[in-house]
Amino acid sequence: MSEFDVISPIDGSVYATRHHASQHEINDALARAELAQVGWQRTPLAQRQSLCAAMVDAFEANADEIAHQICWQMGRPMRYAKGEVSGLAERARYMIEAAPGALQNITVKDKPGFTRYIKREPLGLVLVIAPWNYPYLTAINSIIPALLAGNVVILKHSAQTPLCAEQLHSAFVSAGFPAGVFQFLHLSHADTETMIAHPAVNQIAFTGSVSGGAMVERVAAGHFKQVGLELGGKDPAYVRADADIPYAVATLVDGAFFNSGQSCCGIERIYVHQAVHDEFVEQAVALVNQYVLGRSDEPDTTLGPMVKTSAADFVRQQIQEAISQGARGCIDESRFAMSQAGTPYLAPQLLTHVNHSMRVMTEESFGPVVGVQKVANDEEAVRLMNDSDFGLTAAVFTADESAGIAIGEQVQTGTFFINRCDYLDPALAWTGVKQSGRGCTLSVVGFESVTRPKSFHLKRV
Known part of the structure; x- marks a missing residue:
């Protein structure tokens, strides 16, 4: 024993x-x-x-x-x-x-x-x-x-x-x-x-x-x-050109970073229409920078440590590898004093200039990082959302419910959201496809x- x-x-x-x-x-x-x-x-x-x-x-x-x-x-x-x-x-x-x-x-x-x-x-x-x-x-x-x-x-x-x-x-x-x-x-x-x-x-x-x-x-x-x-999951979201950008930013940043990103249905990749991409990124970066990384028992902490140092190191490797391949880290880690190598404390990170040749966009991260990729239209967004070994949840942010449902019919996922993410409704079946x-x-x-x-x-x- x-x-x-x-x-x-x-x-x-x-x-x-x-x-x-x-x-x-x-x-x-x-x-x-x-x-x-x-x-x-x-x-x-x-x-x-x-x-x-x-x-x-x-x-x-x-x-x-x-x-x-x-x-x-x-x-x-x-x-x-x-x-x-x-x-x-x-x-x-x-x-x-x-x-x-x-x-x-x-x-x-x-x-x-x-x-x-x-x-x-x-x-x-x-x-x-x-x-x-x-x-x-x-x-x-x-x-x-x-x-x-x-x-x-x-x-x-x-x-x-x-x-x-x-x-x-x-x-x-x-x-x-x-x-x-x-x-x-x-x-x-x-x-x-x-x-x-x-x-x-x-x-x-x-x-x-x-x-x-x-x-x-x-x-x-x-x-x-x-x-x-x-x-597992590598759950995607798509922000259409007609989306309410401040609302989409607030919802998706929370969906990506709540519980330090340690959620099977957390948002791990975001596709944003090129017409609103820069606006989305600017607002998202400003919001992510408001997180307070610290001890979980401190009342002001909004982002706690990851569960283990090895888990944080895995995400660090994904981030560093993506940056070496051309991704751009939008968050200055030095703003988060407790974020240090060799500890489970990891600063949140938002990456742009990402693509699906990078592990951070295809491999489950399960940590406080999200990639934001620019897309030209709904068709490209659907193709990228489906380009995954996973299919737990997927979300679309749009003012056009009919267009959103049309996208949802094409996305390979267990749960499809419009203007929501990272949530389980007990009245709805919780299931997944693929891995x-x-x-x-x-x-x-x-x-x-x-x-x-x-x-x-x-x-x-």
């Missing part, structure tokens, strides 16, 4: 120490889950809804402690950390309310002498593997619909944010959930792979990197399990991932 440390990006200190679950603890958790699932599936949906609502209440009641832990575990500025609590509540309450409609039987056309319908049955045990960057929002997308549908859940959280799993478990316990219905395990990589392949696990809901998703598919292959993968993954969470469609159809064909004799 090995220990692991949570190293805070704020100051490099050890924020917490935990131990990986032993094989005995893993086996016990699996046994408890299997035992609990039978009774939980038989629990009326209204009761499952009530318990989930009580969990949300208990979670919200601990918002201050949760925000503090988010800040120190992964570096989000304290002023924004409580947003994760309210975001979880919004998503969970939507799914609780949507469950009866989403889980109701599917009826078919009457046929004399027969009763026919399709029932949605739970899969059994769902293993949720959650990341550190939005540690609660990403997890709750799968946890709540799985439980509402009658499944039991074991959560394996990132080693960077293990306290998030503990906070969720505490809220479920406070709500009065039966033992074994929701559990968490701190797992090593090797034990995570073993869990994925374990016959007791019926579905894996993974959020993380493309390489992590490939691992899940590889290990699950041949076991005929359901696998949901929410992976952004497969499967779906949120909305009534998301319940399909945690259930299986069972047909009832009854003949009256």
Whole structure:
């Protein structure tokens, strides 16, 4: 049973120490889950809804402690950390309310002498593997619909944010959930792979990197399990000539730099019509220069450190390489005193004169950098937006909704926005194409991932 440390990006200190679950603890958790699932599936949906609502209440009641832990575990500025609590509540309450409609039987056309319908049955045990960057929002997308549908859940959280799993478990316990219905395990990589392949696990809901998703598919292959993968993004935005430029600048700068750019659906590349390119860049640079890079626990900080020095170094390399290839860095790093090599503190950067021969425009950055490329027309913008291995979200800023929708019909993406970006609406399906993954969470469609159809064909004799 090995220990692991949570190293805070704020100051490099050890924020917490935990131990990986032993094989005995893993086996016990699996046994408890299997035992609990039978009774939980038989629990009326209204009761499952009530318990989930009580969990949300208990979670919200601990918002201050949760925000503090988010800040120190992964570096989000304290002023924004409580947003994760309210975001979880919004998503969970939507799914609780949507469950009866989403889980109701599917009826078919009457046929004399027969009763026919399709029932949605739970899969059994769902293993949720959650990341550190939005540690609660990403997890709750799968946890709540799985439980509402009658499944039991074991959560394996990132080693960077293990306290998030503990906070969720505490809220479920406070709500009065039966033992074994929701559990968490701190797992090593090797034990995570073993869990994925374990016959007791019926579905894996993974959020993380493309390489992590490939691992899940590889290990699950041949076991005929359901696998949901929410992976990376290189999300584009296009600013048309008719866009409200100040609004587009404010929205896209936030979409690119919130959470230090560490968002799968953050804006990583912006295409701007040549008629408004210079105006857009001028206003965007002025806004980016207003960020305050600093310790996440300082109240004035609006841009915290990246999660690890290695992550910041990766983005630094992308930026330096692009500049060596002809890109122009518009932000003077010296304006941000805490931005230093060898630390997770990295100044925001906006690059112009970029193109798709540069990694910064094709490879996921997951950091505070965005490239702005000039385009001549809608056709060029669409071609460049689709020139990517990813397809999670895409946005167009325009005053012409019809033109925007026409563009959206051509863009290869899971979610298409007009005059918005970097947002999950729980009423809409959250899904991706290409290397952004497969499967779906949120909305009534998301319940399909945690259930299986069972047909009832009854003949009256």
